[in-house]
Amino acid sequence: MAAKSxxxxxxxxxxxxxxxxSSLINFRRTQLGFENSVKWESLSLCFGGKSGGVERLQRxxxxxxxxxxxxxxxxxxxxxxxxxxxxxxxxxVPERFKVVALMACVMCLCNADRVVMSVAIVPLAAKxxxxxxxxxxxxxxxxxxxxxxxxxxxxxxxxxxxxxxxATGVALWSFATLLTPWxxxxxxxxxxxxxxxxxxxxxVALPSMGIILSxxxxxxxxxxxxxxxxxxxxxxxxxxxxxxxIMLSSVGITGPFILFSSLGLLWLMTWTxxxxxxxxxxxxxxxxxxxxxxxxxAECSSVNKGELPPVRLLLSKLPTWAIIFANxxxxxxxxxxxxxxxxxxxxxxxxxxxxxAWFSAVPxxxxxxxxxxxxxTSDYLIKAGLSLTLVRxxxxxxxxxxxxxxxxxxxxxxxxxxxxxxxxxxxxLSSFSQAGFLLNMQDIAPQYAGLLHGISxxxxxxxxxxxxxxxxxxxxxxxxxxxxxxxxxxxxFMSAIFWNLxxxxxRVF
Numbered sequence: 001m002a003a004k005s006x007x008x009x010x011x012x013x014x015x016x017x018x019x020x021x022s023s024l025i026n027f028r029r030t031q032l033g034f035e036n037s038v039k040w041e042s043l044s045l046c047f048g049g050k051s052g053g054v055e056r057l058q059r060x061x062x063x064x065x066x067x068x069x070x071x072x073x074x075x076x077x078x079x080x081x082x083x084x085x086x087x088x089x090x091x092x093v094p095e096r097f098k099v100v101a102l103m104a105c106v107m108c109l110c111n112a113d114r115v116v117m118s119v120a121i122v123p124l125a126a127k128x129x130x131x132x133x134x135x136x137x138x139x140x141x142x143x144x145x146x147x148x149x150x151x152x153x154x155x156x157x158x159x160x161x162x163x164x165x166x167a168t169g170v171a172l173w174s175f176a177t178l179l180t181p182w183x184x185x186x187x188x189x190x191x192x193x194x195x196x197x198x199x200x201x202x203x204v205a206l207p208s209m210g211i212i213l214s215x216x217x218x219x220x221x222x223x224x225x226x227x228x229x230x231x232x233x234x235x236x237x238x239x240x241x242x243x244x245x246i247m248l249s250s251v252g253i254t255g256p257f258i259l260f261s262s263l264g265l266l267w268l269m270t271w272t273x274x275x276x277x278x279x280x281x282x283x284x285x286x287x288x289x290x291x292x293x294x295x296x297x298a299e300c301s302s303v304n305k306g307e308l309p310p311v312r313l314l315l316s317k318l319p320t321w322a323i324i325f326a327n328x329x330x331x332x333x334x335x336x337x338x339x340x341x342x343x344x345x346x347x348x349x350x351x352x353x354x355x356x357a358w359f360s361a362v363p364x365x366x367x368x369x370x371x372x373x374x375x376x377t378s379d380y381l382i383k384a385g386l387s388l389t390l391v392r393x394x395x396x397x398x399x400x401x402x403x404x405x406x407x408x409x410x411x412x413x414x415x416x417x418x419x420x421x422x423x424x425x426x427x428x429l430s431s432f433s434q435a436g437f438l439l440n441m442q443d444i445a446p447q448y449a450g451l452l453h454g455i456s457x458x459x460x461x462x463x464x465x466x467x468x469x470x471x472x473x474x475x476x477x478x479x480x481x482x483x484x485x486x487x488x489x490x491x492x493f494m495s496a497i498f499w500n501l502x503x504x505x506x507r508v509f
Contacts, residue, residue, distance in 0.1 A: 136472025218296020227375020
């Protein structure tokens with residue numbers, strides 16, 4: 001009897017020991033960051049004399065041990081998966097959004113560096129006594145190098161990816177930007193050479209952007225990604241036009257050039273450490289995001305990597321020529337307005353340099369917004385079931401017919417405000433081309449989009465040289481901008497017709 005009483009007396013102690021052991025196990029487990037599944041209130045069941053308490057506690061102990069084993073297995077899997085596995089447990093900004101944000105920043109710098117000269121050329125011309133025709137030559141010198149690097153840069157992007165190519169381009173064009181004021185003070189020959197070198201370095205920017213975004217974004221997000229990046233491109237005009245007069249008046253001619261070259265080097269340090277050519281090579285991307293990107297791409301037939309198709313083959317198809325003519329027209333109108341807008345407002349409406357810069361900046365700001373709107377609209381129409389060919393034709397038609405009508409009306413503008421409104425409409429609608437021919441290169445030749453971009457961009461650059469120089473001679477010869485605006489509008493209309501006849505969204509090469 002005494003022995004039996006002793007056994008009954010020892011049972012609670014044994015249960016309490018078990019509870020203490022369980023609590024210790026759970027305490028260790030909570031140190032790993034997991035919820036304590038065995039409640040301390042369970043101890044009351046041991047001492048309360050209720051018959052089911054011990055059994056319920058033992059069941060909880062067994063469940064607790066199973067949880068511990070599962071937790072250990074999860075930790076082991078996380079150690080095996082490495083950094084990517086640990087990153088998936090966190091809620092982070094998708095890596096493709098970081099890539100497109102950096103791309104928008106560099107496109108902003110790309111255009112800001114160009115536009116600095118469009119403003120700085122006014123005091124330089126006054127200092128050195130340059131004529132309007134020579135102003136056109138200086139403005140176009142950037143394009144002399146740009147025309148040669150487009151094809152080579154596009155081919156290099158196809159072969160090596162966009163990361164290293166655009167990084168090299170940024171380093172070189174930032175150095176050229178820094179040298180520009182020194183070259184201008186040294187001689188006109190030095191200035192033209194530095195500006196040509198600057199254009200040579202910037203020629204790789206757009207092909208790199210197209211290739212990188214096509215690899216990092218699924219097809220149904222690609223137009224929005226390009227629209228966002230090109231919004232940065234157009235905001236570069238705003239930054240350059242607004243900051244340059246301030247820096248010129250406060251620091252001098254060297255001020256804006258030093259500022260933008262320094263920003264380029266700062267971007268370069270961020271880019272080289274945080275971006276890869278392909279999403280599958282990125283250590284921080286989650287499995288779900290990688291799956292989204294890969295599942296959203298069309299299947300492509302295999303092509304020999306690094307081997308370029310015959311240029312004759314590319315030029316034998318009318319969809320290629322539709323892209324080339326679209327690029328010619330887009331660059332013709334774009335560079336006329338980019339290079340001559342401050343001079344236009346100063347010459348025609350007699351506004352001072354700071355006012356001209358503000359007037360010139362407004363259209364580029366609205367163009368950034370409209371370009372992103374065009375991209376999202378294009379993606380929406382594709383998701384809604386419209387054919388890719390139809391969407392590309394709609395976007396490009398808006399991008400050509402709208403600016404053509406606006407430039408014709410600009411001939412009849414009597415005030416600086418009405419001219420500003422019409423130029424704003426022209427540039428805002430021209431940004432729809434980003435969801436037209438600019439994306440169409442990936443549609444018809446996904447494996448050779450860089451090369452095709454280079455070919456079409458070289459033709460467009462040649463047109464930009466002609467329009468930039470031609471505007472200067474037309475203004476000096478006829479005394480007004482009207483004739484050249486009419487020629488540009490007619491070119492827009494003819495290219496819109498050609499595009500709608502021969503462009504396609506289907507793969508050709």
